[in-house]
Amino acid sequence: MQLEFQFSTPLFLCTIIPPLLILILTRLRNSHVSNPTKLPTSYPIFGSIFIILKNKDRRVQWISEIITSTPNLTFTLHRPFGYRQIFTANAANVQHMLKSHFHNYHKGDTFRTTLQDFLGDGIFNADGENWKFQRQVSSHQFNTKSLRKFVEHVVDKELSDRLIPILKSAAANKTVLDFQDILQRFTFDNICKIAFGYDPAYLLPSLPEAKFAVVFDYALKLISERFNSNIPFIWKIKRALDIGSERDLKISVKEVREFAKQIIREKKQESPIESVDLLSRFLTGGHSDEDFVTDIVISFILAGRDTTSAALTWFFWLIYNHPEIENEIIKEIKESTSSEPVYDEVKNMVYTQASLSESMRLYPPVPLSTKSAVNDDVLPDGTVVRKGTRISYHPYAMGRVEGVWGADWAEFRPGRWLERAEKWSFVGRDPFTYPVFQAGPRVCLGKEMAYLQMKRVVAGVVRQFRVVPVEESLxxxxxxxxxxxxxxxxxxxxxxxxxA
Structure with a gap:
């Protein structure tokens, strides 16, 4: 019987696969007739893998186009082998997931397993009681006035000692800079100082390849490829065999975590009064377990490293293309201060904050976020969610919903965020309509820190320099x-x- 089964299985596959391929090719040829909407066609076994692969280099935009073409701003994507994922830009659904039914939408086993090697059990990879404990501990640290002053000091020093001199040199020598790289280096130095009390010196004039930054970048690239894999069992096989990208990831993650642990060991030898960085705060608070602290600190570096630099990169491109907005920002900066701005003055730069918020609406630093359903549920728009289903809300698409932002949603218009009486005042949006910093119990702890850092950079750079894209028309x-x-x-x- 076993021998018969071994021969019948290939025979079955040879019988079933050719007709399926003929069906798929026929549907693809006629898809423009039979499927006039933007919803992707799904096939047995293969799901929508062909159109997914076709759009792999513009995945975020493609998903956004589908979502915004549906009546309820929600659709289900069928991946190979029956795997499904729900995507939504419906604010009521987002509020349902992030607040009113928060208990039913966790990171989930798939998310945690995929990122476990890199993030461990850190706050961004945790659920349940583990997450509650870390959130409580972290929230206490983030809400202290001394941390805010420390962040202000770190940002100012990196700005005045490194970023501004590099820009002055580039202006004098007419050097072409990759401003995205410059801002990534700037924020990496900042977050390492804030999280570890460690200076990687990534933004020195020579623009060095700081070992920790390079290894961290590489590990993040590989774990991202794993996370976005359409057929997850492939990376699992590679990991089991310790080959290819999974072997490289294992080596890189080990280097990142060992580097972090070495800093923790050195920090334990210091006087607790000497430092006010997050690591020192956790250690003096009695949280001395190496793995626990390493997980938390790596999570904070991940959260604070690329998000702020991404927001600033798109912001500088947008204001160059809207000189009237740039002029308003310059005017506000000059009215706020005659030299480098202090915290309270930056806090009052409402037009700048509106411009940053508008930039992140169009180009959110994190374009989608994924949860997993603990139990069966029904979303407010009527979408049925089965236990274990992954569901992603999509801030990139949410910033493009005409019913929310108006027919001019594609325009960069900071006025959406402002009201004026005697002077401008900032008017924030419902966080479930604009979940760039998440919302509900898991709302970003570093939101105010991020705005502080971004406004300090804008005030320091825009006041003195004009950032001009080399390819202006593209x-x-x-x-x-x-x-x-x-x-x-x-x-x-x-x-x-x-x-200036």
Whole structure:
């Protein structure tokens, strides 16, 4: 009987696969007639893998186009072997997931297993009681005035000692800079100082390849490829065999975690009064387990490293293309301060904050976020969710919903966020309509820190320099792994302002 089964299985596959392929090719040929909507056609076994692969280099935009073409801003994508994923840009669904039914939407086993090697059990990869504990501990640290002052000091020092001199040199020598790379280096230095009390010196004038930054980048690239895999069992097989990208990932993650643990060991030897970075705060708070602290700190580096630089990169491209907005920002900066702005003055830069918020609406640093259903459920728009189903809300698509933002949604218009009486005041949006910083119990702890850092950079750079794209007429290509980037970088010339 076993021998018969071994021969009948290939026979079955040879019998069933050719007709399926003929069916698929026929449907693909006639898809423009039979499927006038943007919903992708799904086939037995294969799901929508062919159209998924066709759009793999513009995955975020493609999903957004489908979502915004549906009446309820929600659709189900069928992947190979019966795997399904729901995508939504419906604010009521987002509120349902992130707040009113928060208990039913976790990171989930698939998410945690995929990212476990890199993030461990850190706060961004945790659920349940583990997440609650880390959130409580982290929230206490983030809400201290001393941390805010420390962040302000770190950002100012990196700005005045490194970023501004590099821009001055580039302006004087007419050097082309990859401004995306410069901003990534800037934020990497900042977050390492804030999280570890460690300076990787990634933004020195020589633009060095700092070992920790390079290894961290490579590990993040590989874990992102794993996370976005359409057929997950392939990476699992590679990991089991310890070959290819999975072997490289194992080596890189080990280096990142060993580096972090070495800093933790050194930090334990220091006087607790000497430092106010997050690592020191956790250690003096009695949280001395190496793995626990390593997981948390790596999570914070991931959260603070590319998100802020991504937001700033798109912001500088947008204001160059809207000089009237740039002029308003310059006017606000000059009215706020006659030298480098202090925290309270930056806090009052409402037009700048509106411009940053509008930039992140169009080009969110994190274009989608994924949860997993703990139990069966029905979303407010009527979508049925089965236990274990992954569901992703899509901030990139949510910033493009005409019913929310109006017919001019494609325009960069900071006025959406402002009201004026005697002076401008910032008017925030419902966080479930604009979940760039998430919302509900898992809302980003570093939101205020991020705005502070971005406004300090804008005030320091825009006041003195004009950032001019080398390819002025071309819109950069938005790409994403965990965070958004400009494909190929952001090549610019720096011009020093005469009236600065």
């Amino acid at each position: 819109e950069p290509v938005y790409v994403s792994d965990f965070t958004s980037k400009m494909k190929g970088g952001f090549k610019v010339m720096i011009e020093e302002r005469i009236d």
